[in-house]
Amino acid sequence: MVSRRHLLELAGLGSALGGLAALTAGRAEGTGELADRLQNHAGHLMGVVGRVDTRHFDPAAFLRSWNFSLLPEAERARWYRESPRPGGTLLREYDLYAVDREIEIAPGVFFPAWTFAGQVPGPTLRASEGDRVRIRFVNQGSHPHTMHFHGWHPPEMDGSLPGQQVMPGDEFLYEFDAEPFGLHLYHCHAVPLKRHIHKGLYGTFIVDPRPARPPADEMVMVMNGFDTNFDGDNEVYAVNSVAHHHMHEPIRVRVGELVRIYLVNLTEFDPLNSFHLHGMFFEVYRTGTRLTTEEVTDTIMLCQGERAILETRFRYPGRYMFHAHQSEFAELGWMGLFEAV
Numbered sequence: 090m091v092s093r094r095h096l097l098e099l100a101g102l103g104s105a106l107g108g109l110a111a112l113t114a115g116r117a118e119g120t121g122e123l124a125d126r127l128q129n130h131a132g133h134l135m136g137v138v139g140r141v142d143t144r145h146f147d148p149a150a151f152l153r154s155w156n157f158s159l160l161p162e163a164e165r166a167r168w169y170r171e172s173p174r175p176g177g178t179l180l181r182e183y184d185l186y187a188v189d190r191e192i193e194i195a196p197g198v199f200f201p202a203w204t205f206a207g208q209v210p211g212p213t214l215r216a217s218e219g220d221r222v223r224i225r226f227v228n229q230g231s232h233p234h235t236m237h238f239h240g241w242h243p244p245e246m247d248g249s250l251p252g253q254q255v256m257p258g259d260e261f262l263y264e265f266d267a268e269p270f271g272l273h274l275y276h277c278h279a280v281p282l283k284r285h286i287h288k289g290l291y292g293t294f295i296v297d298p299r300p301a302r303p304p305a306d307e308m309v310m311v312m313n314g315f316d317t318n319f320d321g322d323n324e325v326y327a328v329n330s331v332a333h334h335h336m337h338e339p340i341r342v343r344v345g346e347l348v349r350i351y352l353v354n355l356t357e358f359d360p361l362n363s364f365h366l367h368g369m370f371f372e373v374y375r376t377g378t379r380l381t382t383e384e385v386t387d388t389i390m391l392c393q394g395e396r397a398i399l400e401t402r403f404r405y406p407g408r409y410m411f412h413a414h415q416s417e418f419a420e421l422g423w424m425g426l427f428e429a430v
């Protein structure tokens with residue numbers, strides 16, 4: 090049996106560690122103790138060698154975009170439209186499709202994903218409390234899929250009950266009012282469920298309160314994992330799919346500015362995932378369904394499907410590490426940096 094650690098080293102993740110270990114073993118032949126010490130020291134060099142091609146999916150851009158805001162206006166209108174309704178709310182219309190697509194999750198490591206709109210996580214959808222959400226979902230994939238939203242909605246919009254699977258080539262119109270305000274998610278609910286979610290059919294659904302939360306530098310972090318050899322264990326972990334991406338490209342934030350992180354756990358197979366931020370503390374709004382909180386911490390643990398809004402302000406300029414406090418997840422890709430300026 091190949092362990093997931095071994096597989097990852099073969100794949101090049103952790104190769105900074107593996108490469109140096111091989112080098113030191115060669116140089117220090119016959120001096121086992123020295124080699125051991127060097128190898129242990131090399132453990133500080135976590136990360137990956139090489140870069141993932143971000144032309145199709147850029148985690149840095151995904152971080153701060155919702156309702157297809159990345160796209161030029163004309164192209165955006167193809168996937169997202171909003172129109173006013175009586176009473177001051179909006180009708181928000183989306184076109185989403187499921188499609189099979191291979192994605193790169195670490196340099197040279199490709200995963201045969203099932204995706205919403207060709208990306209993992211799927212596009213972040215965002216509405217305000219009381220808006221009407223209408224989604225035309227077209228299944229262009231090779232398996233039956235659905236869209237199952239967390240939030241209030243009638244059973245016929247649940248996308249999980251018998252007869253609600255959308256067959257390849259078919260489509261379905263999901264429609265409901267956006268409530269309650271909070272940080273929610275959507276995912277495929279076809280069976281086997283863990284496989285359909287794990288393959289990449291999930292995304293974030295934010296419902297803003299009215300009036301909205303105070304202005305902030307906002308970002309969406311979806312904690313996810315990838316079982317690259319389909320043994321029921323994840324080999325690669327990340328926020329927003331690309332292992333160690335923000336180790337190379339730190340997330341830029343401003344000292345003193347309110348930072349709001351929409352943190353969602355869509356990791357399969359491992360019951361828990363977590364977020365830990367160095368040198369700081371943050372306020373936690375679990376599920377985002379309240380505007381006040383008394384929870385202040387530097388580490389938050391979320392079960393599968395759980396999510397929380399985190400708020401903080403960086404006090405000092407410089408680099409701050411953030412990662413899963415399951416150390417193995419961190420080493421397998423779930424680690425990044427903020428750069429406060």
Ligand SMILES: [Cu+2]
Pocket residue numbers: 232233234235277278279285286290
């Ligand atoms: Cu599915």
